[in-house]
Amino acid sequence: MPDTVPPLPTAAIVDAAVRLGIRVATGPASLRPLLPGRIFAGPSMPVTHLGSVDVILETIDDSPAGGVLVIDNGGRDDEACVGDLIVLEAKLAALAGVVIWGRHRDTAQLLQIGLPLHSLGAYPYGPRRIPPAGRRMATAFLDGAPVSEADEIVADDDGVLIVGPERREELYETARGILSTETAQADRMRSGTDLRTQLDFAGYRRKQESDPSLTLRRHLQDTGSAIET
Numbered sequence: 001m002p003d004t005v006p007p008l009p010t011a012a013i014v015d016a017a018v019r020l021g022i023r024v025a026t027g028p029a030s031l032r033p034l035l036p037g038r039i040f041a042g043p044s045m046p047v048t049h050l051g052s053v054d055v056i057l058e059t060i061d062d063s064p065a066g067g068v069l070v071i072d073n074g075g076r077d078d079e080a081c082v083g084d085l086i087v088l089e090a091k092l093a094a095l096a097g098v099v100i101w102g103r104h105r106d107t108a109q110l111l112q113i114g115l116p117l118h119s120l121g122a123y124p125y126g127p128r129r130i131p132p133a134g135r136r137m138a139t140a141f142l143d144g145a146p147v148s149e150a151d152e153i154v155a156d157d158d159g160v161l162i163v164g165p166e167r168r169e170e171l172y173e174t175a176r177g178i179l180s181t182e183t184a185q186a187d188r189m190r191s192g193t194d195l196r197t198q199l200d201f202a203g204y205r206r207k208q209e210s211d212p213s214l215t216l217r218r219h220l221q222d223t224g225s226a227i228e229t
Helices: 010-020 054-062 084-092 107-113 168-190 201-210 216-223
Strands: 040-048 068-072 080-082 097-101 117-119 140-142 145-147 152-156 159-163
Touching: 010 152, 010 159, 010 168, 040 054, 040 140, 054 068, 054 084, 068 140, 068 152, 080 097, 084 107, 097 140, 097 152, 145 159, 201 216
Parallel strands: 040 068, 068 097, 097 117
Antiparallel strands: 040 152, 140 145, 152 159
């Protein structure tokens, strides 16, 4: 995503994906944001954790500003693979956020650092295994969903998306249109015009009496409205 465009909510992106017939992978629902209310997006910088921070530092060193560090620690519950120093390093390198298929530690310090992070939660122990020597493995899996440097990551309170390169700009443009429509609808609702009136729900029910196959989605497409859930 261009730096000048605010990140899109994950809900708008998946609604656009459904509309366009584009598959967008998700990270596991068990990933939770450390800082609720924060949305971030950027090019993926994946790495498979081998038990040592060297490959993570290498990934940060290779990352462009605005990248998202994606660390695959196999979903382990018996160790935290990231703490305050790594997250602070990622922030100093101008990364947009961190996604960990595993656990973090130093929670109090991470809250002070303020870089958005999704993980399986906190755990006090760091890795106790002896790491092998080697260079960065520039791939990751989030509970079986592959992540590569060709992907972009979008994350918010609803979850983590892995957005591939195919039709990505079309996907984002459609998502922006959906978000704009629904934001305008919400503004009108706050001003007192209920959603049923905006969607001509009474008209939909009348038409459905003569055409039981009519769906609300089709009615909305015909009238130029939008509501995806």
